[in-house]
Amino acid sequence: MARGAGALSRGAGIAGAALALAMLALPLAAILRAAGGGVRPGPADLSALWFTLEQASLSAVLSVALAVPVARALARRRFAGRRLFITLTGAPFLLPVAVAVMGLLAVFGARGWLNAAAGTLGLGPWRIYGLHGVVLAHVFFNLPLAVRILLQGWQAIPAERFRLAATLGLPPGQVFRLLEWPMLRQAVPGALAAIFAICLGSFSVALILGGGPAATTLELAIYQAFLFDFDLGRAAVLALMQAGLVAGAAALSLWLTRMDGSGSGLDRAGQRRDAPGGWRRGADALWLVLAGLFVVLPLVALVLKGLPGLVDLPARTWPAVGNSLLVSLGCAALTVTLAGALSAPMARWAEGVGLMPLALSSLVLGTGIFLILNPVMPPARAALPVTLLVNVLMALPFCLRVLAPAWARAEVDHGRLADQLGLRGLARLRWLILPRIRGPLGFAAGIAAALSMGDLGVITLFGTEDRETLPLLMYRLMGAYRTEAAWGAALVLLGLSFGIFWIFDRMGGRDA
Amino acid sequence: MPEQDGLHLKRVELMQGDFRLSADFALGAGARVAVLGPSGAGKSTLLGAIAGFLDPVAGQILWDGARIDRLAPGARPVAMLFQDGNLFPHLNLMRNLALGISSRGRVDAAARARIERALERVGLDGMAQRRPAELSGGQQSRAALARVLVQARPLMLLDEPFAALGPALRAEMLALVAELQAETGATLLMVSHDPKDAERIADQIVLVDEGRAAPPAPTAALLADPPPGLRRYLGDG
């Protein structure tokens, strides 16, 4: 291991890990303490556990399996609008869940475009509600994430390697076996684990599209235990079950993932001349068109539905936009700092800790923090800071997933030279790490900002006096029968989330 | 052996997995030494240990009588060129060289002047704003040498940085190294595959073979009457 990365990085890592662990463990402990211990899960909880596992596994496998051909096509083809394509297809991941579900329904629902088209052909109607609907929505949300993770993997293979393969005239099968498979072996487990963990926490999607109580996830059971039964002990036990699942998935993925530097390139813009032609060219194009339509059509539906509502937006939309921006930018800054600290030691324990927040629902976190704050101050006054804190924790795993490999690669590829030059601490950060991870850094900040922008999260639990965020405004409009204006607010939210992500990603500068 | 100026490897034992290498010799200040030996014999390992990338399991490494084997690579009196990756691809030459002067990367007027002089010295005048990818292979090697020049360390370690260059270009680089060494008076330790390279600029040879780095011997004498290990390597059987 490089010496220069030594003490300071380890220190940052330990501090970051301690902070993240404390922010996770303390709330859970507070709930258990308030509950006076846990209770045994009942049969309904076990069936929720089973359904949770089933939908999360299916969603993860399907998202990643579909992402492989799409990411490969994006990696080896160059076409006009490719960058825009990559950015646009990233949008679903950044959308607030309820908004995205409405977009999906506009395409796949009973009166959706798909059924309308099928109707003219004398087919259908097709019902979206059920396990397949839940999985469809999860793939919609997570396919972009999987594509981005895999695309980064592809782009991390030095262009020189593909050039070599082209020189040797290796057939596509060989290129896959020699260059792509080793990369996939490294990237896929992480992508699977991340998506699996995200889907474990699914609540609204599973409930709205699941079609009934058979589609009860652990998260819904937790929600019910908290808000309806006020059974803190049961909620805490369910939360622990969920945490156990995520920890298991994270451990498995770390165990399967191999970290290697596949050699440093010279940062030459990779014009890939080795991409196979013929039917493979057509297949790549088909994948891109299908994935593009799948992801973009619901967005188009959202825009069409939202436009008329823009005129109905109340004046308080703008302060809400301000509040949301504040939370979002704060979340981006704090999350990348924490993710950086956890990336620095380049150790699995640090990465593992960074994935832990996936395991706890924001409801559990929020309630725990609430219980901690309550004796000290009225929790409603801390609504925005706590929202920020919870958002940081929720975004951390994704940012870490993006930053840690880039950090490690920078060290593997150039750490020796930095050591030779005596680069340490902040100088190493400034001259080696930051320039090398700029792309992933911008991407990570964009994810954190957008996720936090669309999150309604704990603000509903903490309640609000005057500080209203945009998602909250949207829900309030929906709750007041003002569906049209709510669509308008959703469109503003979509634009903001997407815009802020785009700006950060652009600042990172690198392609994907 | 009394403590002396220059580099001193005192009963140094190196270990990497199953691989072992021992070295016990001294080099006078200003010496020009080629490290020869078969592939995989441990030439790079030896240089890596001197530069601080591998801790000896036993023995000491001294420079001018002071132990350096506990120091971080950047704190040693060493400037080293690797087989590749000698420049940060994301920084232009000015920044790359500036890091050789100050590890904080500060560039004041004096540093700027020094960098420009060094670039001029290696024939890259006016290219300070370019990034490595905008240079040819030979130019990249020159830029790396310019960085060694501004680092101004008394010990220069070259781990075949020119292996990828063509024969004419490589000869040109070696000539440049010889000139720079003569100007700075640094001690030069250079891994090489080619006895001709050694003949060209080294006055001594360290032969690395069968787990041992032999003490330096005069180049001419050694090549005229090679010991069995070297003979095997040279392939004149």
Add this chain to the structure above:
Amino acid sequence: MKHLALATGCLLATQAVAETPVLNVYTYESFTSEWGPGPQIEAGFEAQCGCDVVFTGVGDGAALLSRVRLEGARSEADVVVGLDTALMARARETGLFAPTEASAGYDLPIAWEDPDFVPFDWGYFAFVGEAGAEHPTSFEALADSDLSIVIQDPRSSTPGLGLLMWVKAAYGDRASEIWDGLADNILTVTPGWSEAYGLFLDGEADLVLSYTTSPAYHIIAEGDDSKVALPFDEGHYMQVEIAGRLAASDQPELAEQFLQYLLGAEAQGVLPETNWMYPAVLPEGGLAEGFQQIVTPDKALLLEAGEAEALREEALAEWRAALAR
């Protein structure tokens, strides 16, 4: 003299601001939103109490009760507005609420006598659909039809729980059978009212579980009379929304005054066209025209709070068993 008076006035005013008592009111999110009754009630009560009313909005009714329980005796809240009859037994059990003297001549379909809580508005649950079509007039007819319905989850929403109680109150031991029949009509189950109503407005389902008063919103606010509530022969289950004051409040008199204000003509006049429910006390001039056009059930159903609470587990199990196929 004038100047002096003005200056004194200012001085008194600033002092008044500094010493203005604060009344903290917890309610559900949509009550306190710009379109809810919150802002007008806040302004109205502040005009007469010389106090500062601070509304805190928390999710829905169920979340509201959990919030109060989480905070316990430390709660800053003086008054809680927006629990309902289904939550009342659990709310009383917490021991956090204090008895109230506030009362009025209620215009409720049932007699109201409760020491701790006052009813401020109410409504009937009903399925809402498009006008003009032939609609079923009972749960059994609905189950026999091939109409699709969206309902809310009784485990996370008060209307969802209301439907559960509706079926239980109307059919008792046959509830499970009714749910079996409805299972194939239920398109999906949403976490809350907003999502379900949104799905209905988007045309995903033929009917949605809402209130008989929902069409009044469309008539009055949008001039749209295309939505109707379906009258059911079994009668309609009621939701009575209630308010109470907390025992640990540091403003017990103000809290008491506020509850009385909530039952007064001014606040009651605000509720119908902001909360889209019937007021607990009918205004003298009657309700707006839009409320006259909507259906009025012949028969009101409501289980007594303790009984509803006792039946909840069993009803939930029946519901889950019927729908979890």
